[in-house]
Amino acid sequence: MATQQTRSLARFMMAPSVVLLFVWMIVPLAFTLWFSFQQYNPLNPIRDGFVGFSNYALFYSNPAFLQSILNTLILVGSVLLITVIGGILLALLIDQPMWGQGIVRILVISPFFVMPPVAALVWKNMIMHPQYGVFADIARFFGGQPIDWFGQYPMLAIIIIVAWQWLPFATLILLTSLQSLDGEQKEAAEMDGAGFISRFIYLTLPHMSRAITVVLLIQTIFLLSVYAEILVTTNGGPGYASTNLPFLVYQKALLEFKIGQASAGGILAVILANIVAFFAMRAVGRNLDK
């Protein structure tokens, strides 16, 4: 039915979105690429010039760089593990017949709607504060020594906060998938005498596999760029103990004004994200063909 006319109309209707996104993606990225080969300091503009790959060499030889990559991977990996396993268990629990299921759902999903700075500050001050936090109160109640979470275990503290934010997301997606499981299939398996465990392994888990993949990929995209949670809790420290790649790039660019190095780091972040994106796109793309 598509005539030449409707086709050109369609192209015309699509143009604003495509052009805007293209410009928004290409222009800044080109700048970043260009800066990554320049010596550029906005405070000291005399030393400008092309410096080849030395920004990359400088950024990558910085001991903070390795630490930040490691922290990024630890953060993403741990949060994924906690949220996916926790999400499956929670989804299975909430899917049981119970009283007040709707309210339970609302309570569980809530942390996802809390803006990152609020989530981080509430945890930092009211829950994990070594003197006045709830954890300290609990520790003292049992006669223990309160833990200085952000001083002693900064990464663990941030992992807990970020996992708290994303567990609801995983739970909600997995629960949605779980509830679309055919009830008759479940009953048939039950009548055949399949126990809870074998039903879970042979029926439920395969059914949820696509939802799990989606959760993993989408969370990875967001977790690779965790920023506000670090900014308001540890500010990357002590030292570089809780600095991830986005935070290191931010520090280089806006605090130290080492634009060249920051850009080199940014390019690396793009490459990292693209590796993930490659797999994500394939998973989502398969869905389009249906």
Next chain:
Amino acid sequence: MARAVSTQHKTIATAAAWIVALLIFFPILYTIITSFKSEQEAIQGFNLFPSGTTESYTAVEAQSGYFKFFLNSVFLSVGSTILALLVAIPAAWSMAFSPGKWTKDILMWMLSTKMMPAVAVLFPIYLIFRDTGLLDSRIGLMVMLMLINLPIVVWMLYTYFREIPGEILEAARMDGASLWNEIVYVLTPMAVPGIASTMLLNIILAWNEAFWTIRLTTTEAAPLTAFISSFSSPQGLFWAKLSAASTLAIAPILIMGWFSQKQLVRGLTFGAVK
């Protein structure tokens, strides 16, 4: 045959689920409770029963002008969403109803822009904003938020529009409906629920965006994310005030979020899980 559920099973499941749910909700609950304490009460150890004072709420407004940040948040999230819808509706529409050879590739490419890490373009964007005087301006940030969420908006609208059966359009056309009538009386009523869902989710995402809103603003255009972040410097004890500010910052979006669970799943999984 319905599955017989023993009362015992149901009781255990209920108890377990409620305990876990309350634990997960606890930080939010405790924030709300603390916001009704005085500053002395707030640091006197664990206490679930506040005196009920609202002094923190009045203090937050009086000392830091909370309301201005709130208005900025409303303006930015709603404004960027409407802007995104204006750009995205025609695009999603044409992709859903007259898909071409490249439609799928364009959709995938749009999604890929969402995956670009913000830090990679932080400095160029900062520079562009500074040199065009857009730093700390509401309009600049609104456009920024619009661009960030545009891929999700196009995608979500596309998955909704695709479910509108094309035969209905043909039937209307056969009955002699003009293009205008077709749009007003046939398509729009069917598209409104999808557009509303998209709008809701996008407002939530824009409200909570905490990278550009913090880095591209100082005072004038700063929304609640930037306002709350300013509480991070450890000067004095202000648990109750922090709680009051936090409660006010998350309450509207929390309530909206409760109503948008389904749309959230669909929007954030790009239609892969419904």
